[in-house]
Amino acid sequence: MATGGQALAAPLPRRYRVDARTPLVLAAALLLALIVVYPLVQVLIRSFRVEDQWTLAIYARALTATNLRPLWNTVWVSAATSVVAMTIGTLLAFLLVRTDLPGRQFMRTVVVMPYAIPPFFGAIAWAQLLGPQGYLMRPVLELLGIERAPWTIYSPAGIVFVLAIHTFPFVFLTVAGALERMDASLEEAARTSGAGTLAVMRQITVPLVLPAILAGGVLAFMGSVANFGIPALLGLRVRFFVLTTSIYNALNIPDFGLATAMSMLLVVVSIVALLLQRRIQRGEGRFAVIAGKAIHPQPLRLGRLRWPAFALALTFGVVIAVLPIAALVLTSFLRYYGAPLELASLTTRHYVYVFELDQARRALMNSLGLATGAATIAMALGTVIAYAHVKAKVPGSGLLDVVGTLPYAIPHTVIAIAVLLAWARMGLYGTLSIILLAYVLAYLPFAIRTTSAALQQIHGSLEEAGRVSGAGPLQTFRDIVLPLVRPGMLAGWILVFMPASRELTMSILLFSLRSETIGVTIFNMQDGGYTQIAAALAVVVLSLVLAGNLALRSATGGRLGF
């Protein structure tokens, strides 16, 4: 191995020093195997098993023409959504980052609002706005003097429309970020070479941010593929099925085999999209010129178009951010949905009803409890894994990190199926525990990512300085590392708590009587025609979301949240 005379001096093999941290990491590995690996492996195995025999029969059934339909629908609806999202997101990003549009900062906050509203709330709100008796539809119909609209929100087009509103912020945020990080001198070089404003945009700027546009597009695609609430509320009643809603249907039959096979299809679509994203990111490496420089280029002067563009952007912001919330609030105060819009129609009785309704109170408590539990468990587990990987560099911790962040690629519908297959037989069926297990599995990647990011901010020498000052490993962790990552951990906790508190996709497949979540209750109310009750509950939840966001902002000094 060593060369020549140095062979004598070949080093002793390196030993890993066992200290107090080791048992903690082993415990985390064990939990990870139980919570993440076991359920996910169950889906894979059970999709090949019928009556204790290894078989491809389930896949044969999944790939028949009737069952391929939802797969095709998922793909085309998501692709269409992604195209719309890329168009809107890119245009808005250019307008709000690169031009002299008035009120750009404010507008940036407004346009990402749909990001914070649960998608199925959006579906409920848009059904109220554009449904057959919608707040926006009625005046238009009266104006045109026609009875029935030729178009309905309960359609594939309606699904794409609402999905696009909820996914375009992905594109907007990635493109706006890329535009901001882009070195202004690249554009200035083109300009000094004799290129005009439009030529610079077309030949320099757009090609450089193209990877960001595509990356945002893939995120929008993945978000659409995994979404359940929107296609369920807008598609089920016209029997338009995508994969997530087909799995919901299969479980209602119940046909576990079919649900499992469909889940595998959903995983495949999701993983293909993820691989695509990896490729785009690698492509982005070629354009490494986009790297944190803080020089801002001259904003593009809109000239005479400045105010018309502002009006257009403002209208768009109002339509996507204000109207849906206004619709929910209005509906929640109306005596009955479709009542004439006058003062006499207003009432608070739905709120009174909601707060007196046992089921609603229970659901709210369930959701808050589940979200608190999921955030705490995921953060505890995630912190140990992130610390072992990023800081202590414990052998094998890289694998823990990979396994722990794997669920990011798995649609939540599939996670619910996995948890069912793994734990339903152990007497957990229909309990809050099984929903908690699903939440921890689904949100663990967020916990690991935020904690890892926070830990990476802490230079290794800060810990080493603790050691040479006389503190042992655990003492250093307590005195130096923990205080420094605490804000990051709090942010991570809230980042898990918030989506978990209004979760629908997993709990709708896992709940039973007494273990409803608030998401399930709102969904069922809306689906059952209790529009005002659903709206009142949604408004309560939105208020909590808003409060949570404010907490997140103050915890992170404005870095996270909206």
Next chain:
Amino acid sequence: MARLVVEGLWKQFGAVAAVAGVSFEVGEREFFTLLGPSGCGKTTTLRCVAGLEEPDRGEVRIGGRVVSAPAARVFDPPERRSIGMVFQNYAIWPHMTVFDNVAYPLRLMKQDRTTVERAVREVLALVALEGLERRFPSQLSGGQQQRVALARAMVRRPQQLLLDEPLSNLDAKLREQMRFELKELQRRMQVPILYVTHDQAEAMGMSDRIAVMDAGRIVQVGSPQEIYTRPADRFVADFIGLMNFIPGRVVGRDDARLVVEVLGRRVTVEGPPGVSGPVTLAVRPEDLELDLLGEIPVRVEVRSFVGNVVDYKVRADGQVLRVQAHASVTVEEGAQTAVRVRRALLFPGEMRA
């Protein structure tokens, strides 16, 4: 008696031996510097002394106590060694005030409050930071953060102070000033210092002794003067200061001096006996004298004034030489003249470009 002893230290990273058999001693109150280019193993050596890296072989003793000896399965983690360390980026804890940063090592020793308070004030006065106790690191300048790091490293009066390129993040002026302050501090604290740097001016200016490192080994140990005037080999000669390397051949002997043919001319230099055949002449720019009557004819290509000396680039038979002369004598650019070799070192063998 030496406070720090390092013997046969070896540290492997994968297939690369970052430190390959390093031995040295740092005496009582000595300022000892590990000097070398990046990647030479100097920082790894320091980290092995600190206990932040676990060596594969060799022994480290601090104040007579064996703190690391893999063969005997002895390894004291950093917290059990009597050391203080200043990191390149200072590593001041951003969530603690100046006072808390400096007090931390003492609090770990479970000293009572008044003792801690007194010791911290004392050491802060020593580094001229009185009055800044309540500040947070983000409210300090780079130079002040550096002083906090120093104070923290010294506060529990360690047996050995370790400094890892502590001046490299300061601006030139402050760096200059800190050099003197560091020497002064050491004198007052009476603590031995192991210092790591790639900056030869820094090493020359402060050290009692310097160990020049290359590729994981110590190439030469000596006082700054010794290293400058008698570099052990071509690497040290090249790394320390400016040096002209001129290929030549020993053609004869003149008493104790050697006659060497360089650039087609003969020059006589002092050299070790028994050298013959191809050699490389190493000449400092200040040891070349511009003189019409010199041995080697040259043409002056570039002249630049650097304060009290003038730097020349001259060309002789295809080779560019650097010459430093006093500002009182100047030669025009483009002039034909000659240089005389006043002093030169001789290394056997051809020079590789």
